[in-house]
Amino acid sequence: EPEVTQTPSHQVTQMGQEVILRCVPISNHLYFYWYRQILGQKVEFLVSFYNNEISEKSEIFDDQFSVERPDGSNFTLKIRSTKLEDSAMYFCASSGTELNTEAFFGQGTRLTVV
Amino acid sequence: RKEVEQDPGPFNVPEGATVAFNCTYSNSASQSFFWYRQDCRKEPKLLMSVYSSGNEDGRFTAQLNRASQYISLLIRDSKLSDSATYLCVVNLGGGFKTIFGAGTRLFVKA
Numbered sequence: 001e002p003e004v005t006q007t008p009s010h011q012v013t014q015m016g017q018e019v020i021l022r023c024v025p026i027s028n029h030l031y032f033y034w035y036r037q038i039l040g041q042k043v044e045f046l047v048s049f050y051n052n053e054i055s056e057k058s059e060i061f062d063d064q065f066s067v068e069r070p071d072g073s074n075f076t077l078k079i080r081s082t083k084l085e086d087s088a089m090y091f092c093a094s095s096g097t098e099l100n101t102e103a104f105f106g107q108g109t110r111l112t113v114v
Numbered sequence: 115r116k117e118v119e120q121d122p123g124p125f126n127v128p129e130g131a132t133v134a135f136n137c138t139y140s141n142s143a144s145q146s147f148f149w150y151r152q153d154c155r156k157e158p159k160l161l162m163s164v165y166s167s168g169n170e171d172g173r174f175t176a177q178l179n180r181a182s183q184y185i186s187l188l189i190r191d192s193k194l195s196d197s198a199t200y201l202c203v204v205n206l207g208g209g210f211k212t213i214f215g216a217g218t219r220l221f222v223k224a
Contacts, residue, residue, distance in 0.1 A: 031210065042217060043158060043201065048210035056210040091157055102148055103212065105157040 002026045004106035006092050012112045013082055021077045021109045023092030032075045033093040033103060034067065036060070043091070049075065082113045115140045118204050120215035127222055131192045135218045137202030138184045146205035147178055149187050151198040152217065158201055161187075192222045 005024045013019050025032050034046040047057040049067055064080040075094075079086055089110050093103040120137045127133050139147075147164035162169065164176040164185050175188040185202055202215035 033210075033212070035214075043152075043214040045211055045213060048212075050210065058211070089155075101146075102160045102163055104160065107157050 004092055004094055004104055006090075006106035006109050008109060009107065010110045010112070012114060015084060015113055016081050019079050019082055019111065021079075021090050021092075021111070023075045023077075023106055024073050025075055025092065025094030026096075026104060027073070029094035029096050029104075031055075031095045031103075032067075032069070033095075034077045035091045035093065035105075036088040037091065037108075038088045046077075079111075082111075084113050087111060087113045117141065117206070117213045118202055118215040120200075120202050120218050122216060122218060124219040124221055127192055127220070129192055129194060129222055129224055131222075132188065132190045133192060133220065134189075135187045135200055135202075135220075136184055137186070137215055138182075139202075139204045139213075140183070141204070141206050142180075142183060144183075144204045144206050147185050148203040149174075149176055149185075150201040150203055150214075152201055153198050158203075158214075161200070189220075192220075194222050194224060196220060197222045 007022045032049040035043050037043045045058050047061045048055045066078045068076050089108045091108045092106045095101045095103040118139050149161040150158040151161050152158045162171050162176050164178045168177040173190045177186045199217040199219050201217045205212050
């Protein structure tokens with residue numbers, strides 16, 4: 001069964017450092033997303049990406065965040081200068097060929113900023 | 115009013131029980147609705163989409179009431195393996211932004 005894969009599963013970084021979280025969405029999907037979940041809190045939408053551009057982003061997704069699809073398979077989230085409050089689980093998701101279809105999630109990257 | 119609101123629970127039920135969860139959403143233009151389940155420290159996994167006419171998948175039944183802006187999930191004959199957090203998910207206004215409820219925790223005990 002096709003799945004979304006994320007690497008690394010856990011990343012520890014020092015405050016102020018840049019991190020790149022990587023995702024390989026399901027191969028024939030067209031819509032890609034990043035979410036985050038701070039421990040004990042709800043899943044929060046960060047950004048959606050379609051047709052090689054950001055289609056929507058939340059208030060959380062400020063100038064220190066960026067996304068890229070550098071080739072036909074990877075989808076990355078970059079955090080330029082990490083803060084302690086960026087510590088969370090980051091989930092990548094993808095959905096199929098039509099808008100509003102269900103999204104499938106990767107297993108997440110646990111980011112710890114120290 | 116929160117965009118998507120759920121009773122946080124927890125619901126503690128014995129095996130074999132029937133349990134129902136509700137979820138309300140604030141944006142009347144919302145177009146797509148889903149139930150996901152999330153096990154502790156794992157990714158959300160799709161349980162089922164919710165259609166206007168209501169839909170069933172084995173022991174699970176989902177319903178949508180657009181007039182009252184709520185979605186429900188009914189689980190019949192609960193199993194121990196149903197213990198998880200159930201997330202109500204709404205796609206707002208037909209756009210790309212998807213909003214998760216905070217989740218309802220379910221514990222099924224033997």
